[in-house]
Every structure is written in structure tokens, then in C-alpha cells.
Amino acid sequence: MTQQSPDPLLSPARAPTLAGVERAAAKVAELLPMTPLLPMEVDGRTIWCKAECLQPVGAFKIRGAWHRLTDLSPEQAAAGVVGVSSGNHAQGVAWAAKRLGISATIVMPSNAPKMKLAATRALGAEVVLYDRVTESRDDVAAKLLEESGGTLVHAYGDPWIIEGQGSAGIEARAQLVARGIAGPDKVVACCGGGGLSAGLALACPDAEIIAVEPEGWDDVTRSLAAGEILSVEDLAYPTECDALQTPRTWPINFTVLQARGVRGVVVTREEVRHAMRVAFERLHLVVEPGGAAALAAVLAGKVELGDSTLVTLSGGNVDPELYAEIIAG
């Protein structure tokens, strides 16, 4: 017996709200210190980099997972959770599940970075692999949910996940206030399925939101331009931004993004690599390709800077061989 439909497309539980984001932020604040908001000068202006790569699992995904799992009923918690993720959400769910004593199964692509697979298993989660090109991860998850009666913890198409990711925006606002700065008036977010972008849109109602995707995986950018959800056309398109490889966004995300007039921006492989080198040299942070997309858009001049621009450095889980190759440039 399933406790929740495996497809929120058909039966969304509820819409995410700013109040929900604020509740998530309060729960996260009890558990995790704020990640630093680091200034960087770009073209004579200061941008504010939210260093989510410093979260315990190396990515912001811990936020949404914690908000979702702490809101499960005792019955739901007993039946366990099923996550679907290229790796960072996997670790977020596994981390929260371990801390709460909930069993977690994560559906991950067989070509996910070795570091992400190992870290997810090390946190005690069961990992089920699928082929990114030939299989639908949602189908694999649906089958597992049928078998277990557990709860789906989707990587982005879930109101708790959206609200939880948005808690990064509540923190950033407080950190700017502490420095005597209003804003942010612009938010530049790395975008896969749109969980973080939608959460930040709710958290920062007065800011312009830019969602940044990698070349070839620009479905959200195209969807926002077209006014309807479009899918990635070539699921074999090569990218180093594994964290942003989502075939399509979901209505629960798209609705929020569209209502706020969010605009998509696309960055190239070389722009992402350059941003990783800048984060290395100037911030001394290890940022993975997908976590550097927003900074890449800023450094490439693809985003007009605001008076207080918030940029997410959303994750740092990258295999050392690839990182070494990129940094040596």
C-alpha cells in the first residue's frame, strides 16, 4: 500500500509557500550552522556567494531532505523513504534518514560520480542503480514504492523539498542584514529540476531570480521561454554538471518559477570550468561543476549584476581526478 502517490505530477500534495520556507529555515537552523556568505568582487561590484558546498553532505540538498523527513508521520517514517538522485540529494536524504533512524533507498544513475555513490552508501542508504539514457528513474522509484509502501522523496518535485532548499535564501537575507545590506535584489541559482530556484523564489519575494543550466540540459530555460514544460531532447548530451542533469522540471516547480517571471540562462562547459578555478583561487572552495553554474553565468557576463546579487555555490562533490584536471587548466 503506497502512502503517497509516486507521481506528484498527477496529485501534488500541496503548493510550497513562503511560510513553509520559513518553517524549514527554523528547523535547519536548529541543526546546522549557517553556511558562509562570501563576498567576491566581479567587475568592480560585490557578489555574495552562498557556500552550500560546506554543508555536511557537501550540498544544499540536506536542507530539503531534513524538512521532508522531519515532517513524516510515525507510520510513514516506519515504512522508509525512496529517493531519486544523481548524488547530492541522495546524500541529503541518506544523511537525514540516518539521523532520524529511517530506512532509505536511493535510485541513482549508474554513471554518477564514484564519490557520490560511495558517500551515499557510507551513510547507510541502499542504492539502486539505473541507466540514465535507457531507463526512467521515476519508473524505477515507482516500483520500489509499490513494494515498500514507503514515501517518495523526490529531488525537486515536492513542496517540502522546494521549501527546504529555500531556507538557504532565508539565511542569506539574514546574513546580508547583519552586514547592513538590503536584499538580495538578484538571485542566481544553479538549476537542475528547479527545486532550489523555486525555493529561493519563495524565500526572496522581492528579488529577480535567474536559473542557470548547463548546455544541453537547458529544459527549464526553454520551458520558461515557451510558457510550457519542455523536456531535454538528447539524454546522452555530455555534461560535467551531473547534479543538473534532469530531463524536465515538474509542474509544482514550474508554477512557482513562471509566476515569478524567472529567466533561464545557459552556460558552457568552459564557463563552468573557469568558475571552478575562480572559486578555487579566490574563495578556496571546492565547487563541483553543477555547483559552479551560477557563478559561471555571472563571470561570463550573462547576468546583469544587482546591488546585492546572491549566487549559489550549491555543491562540492566532485571526483578528485576530474577536479585536478580542471584546476590544472
Add this chain to the structure above:
Amino acid sequence: MTQQSPDPLLSPARAPTLAGVERAAAKVAELLPMTPLLPMEVDGRTIWCKAECLQPVGAFKIRGAWHRLTDLSPEQAAAGVVGVSSGNHAQGVAWAAKRLGISATIVMPSNAPKMKLAATRALGAEVVLYDRVTESRDDVAAKLLEESGGTLVHAYGDPWIIEGQGSAGIEARAQLVARGIAGPDKVVACCGGGGLSAGLALACPDAEIIAVEPEGWDDVTRSLAAGEILSVEDLAYPTECDALQTPRTWPINFTVLQARGVRGVVVTREEVRHAMRVAFERLHLVVEPGGAAALAAVLAGKVELGDSTLVTLSGGNVDPELYAEIIAG
């Protein structure tokens, strides 16, 4: 006319104090957000890593420089400052001088990392090079001070510098308290000349202090064991820990370290490299060799862990080619 003796060995201005450390911490807190105190599990225990590589200049050195330069008289400020540094102190002094509108000249070794030389110049300081093996950097500085009438800002042998570096310990104590943890009861610090170690000894009066040096540059370790100041014997001994390459400590540092029963520990090149890889993988922080020495000692089992062990990750300024080589392992 010099306003201060270029050699505090002969005429130390005053002894550094806990009150001075607290005053420095208050000044630093007005300017810089606390650096994160990141937990890491080691052998089933939690150590607390103070991520000083996230400071604006990529190292804790900004603390002492800020404390020193903000305490200059208007006349001293007008005559400028002279620093002596392998690179991180250089950037700290240059950063503080630029912010305060004070002219800065920095004496740096000709083989300092390219990144450190470039960053110091980019901050507007004049750089004077010397040969690490054949020249005395203190002699070069003394000549510059005679010419300019400026104030020496020594990298470690200065009460303001010691107090300023100690502010990292005041922050760490507050951060532990915020997590409901007493301590630290043990402090493991990367050690060059002993400025940071002495500052932390003052800041954390109830903790056991361990000073960690790289192989070949273990003068503080040997000095503490011998009860008198000894020098590095082979100034050409190869090390990747350029930030810790100091020929000898000064009495103002040694007095504090000795009074507190500080013990030295020596780490190898491979132990340091391993620690840099662990910081990459588990914390997503770029730590330079000299900044990873303390963590190296912990990971190598050379330090018995306390109930709350503070470990400094003191800097992150490393050339990308070397970092790539080390991370690729």
C-alpha cells in the same frame, strides 16, 4: 628616524595578553564574519576544523595584521609599514593597509608561490624579494625600515600579531558554546614562527596546545623540547609547507609557548598531502600544505584527541598545478 626598533628581539614592545586577544577579537568581529567551525569524524570522535582558508586573503594572517595596523598612531600610519612574509602574512598586511590607506612594503622570498606574490601585489603592496637560503629577511627589512621610518609588522614576533591571530580561538570558543560544547580542551595549530600557536595559547587558557611543524622545519618542536630557542639547521631543506618555513621562533612567542607547556609535533610531506586530500573530499575546502599540517598530525594519529579538539586549517593559498598534483594523488 625609525619609530620602533626593527628587532623586537632586543626591545620587545610589550607582552601579548588575553585581554589583548579579546580586544583583537572584538575588532575583527566588526570587520569579518566568523570563519566556519566544521566538524569532522576521526576515529569515531569529532574534531572541529577552523576554516581560516575562507578569510578574504585566504589565511588567518588577516587577523593579526588588522589588529596591528588599526593600533598604529596617525604618525606611524603616515610613515607606512614593512612586512616580512612568505605570502600569507604579506596578503594580510597588504589587505589591512589598503583598507586603512597605509602604504605597505613586503619582503618576500623569491621562491614564494606565484599566487601569493601576485595576490600581494594585486592588493597594492610593494614587494621586495630576497633569497631564502643566502639572505636574512630580517636584515632586508631592517634596511627598508631605516630608509622609510616605517613600522615593522613582523609575521609572528610581535605582540599585536600574536593577539590578533589568537582571535581565531575566541571565535572557536564562542562557536563551540553555540553548539552546547565546552572547550576546546585541545588545540592543534599549524606552526611556523609560533604567532598563531602563541595567540591560541592565550585565547584558550584551559586547553592543551600542540604546535605542528613540517619535517626539516621543526625548530619550535626542538626548541620546546630543549628549553631554549634553536634554529632550523638546513635552510635549503625541501618542503611544500612554504607558510611554515621560518628559521627560528622569537622570544616573545617562545615565552608564551614555554609557559603553557606547549608540545611540538612534526609531520611528513605525505601526511600533509593526505590531509589536503581529506579536506578536499570531506570538507570541500582548498587547504594549502602549510595550512593542512595540524590536520595531518591528527589524521596520522600523532595527537591524542580531546573531548573537543580544535584544529586550524590555517590557509588555502596554493598554486593550482601543485594542488592538482596532490589531489589526483
